[in-house]
Amino acid sequence: MILQSFDYLDEILESRHRHEQEAAVAYYASELLEALGYQPGAGEEALQRAMRACAALHVPLELNFRKTYCAREGTMEPDWQLSPLASYLLIVNCDPGYPPVAEAQLLFLKKNRSF
Numbered sequence: 001m002i003l004q005s006f007d008y009l010d011e012i013l014e015s016r017h018r019h020e021q022e023a024a025v026a027y028y029a030s031e032l033l034e035a036l037g038y039q040p041g042a043g044e045e046a047l048q049r050a051m052r053a054c055a056a057l058h059v060p061l062e063l064n065f066r067k068t069y070c071a072r073e074g075t076m077e078p079d080w081q082l083s084p085l086a087s088y089l090l091i092v093n094c095d096p097g098y099p100p101v102a103e104a105q106l107l108f109l110k111k112n113r114s115f
Contacts, residue, residue: 021054027087029080030070038098040072043090047080050089059085 064086
């Protein structure tokens with residue numbers, strides 16, 4: 001079952017209870033997208049939607065999305081450091097046609113609601 005590969009996502013869920021400023025930028029978009037089955041460099045559309053959602057909520061983007069650069073195969077590539085909120089918004093804005101994305105979205109629902 002794919003859910004067992006979501007230790008990274010479980011960490012995001014658990015950290016949502018921490019004070020917002022303590023966990024301001026704890027995750028990398030590239031790592032999260034990779035865990036969701038995206039190829040390196042993909043997922044830009046979901047990231048942009050997550051940023052728009054954050055802005056629509058009047059939550060400061062700079063506290064939740066920080067541009068950074070990571071070395072990959074000898075080159076520097078842009079990446080984003082994400083807060084737990086930004087990570088959640090990214091996951092819910094990814095394509096649920098990817099089975100790992102659909103499972104991650106279901107995991108969020110199960111952890112936050114009782115059936």
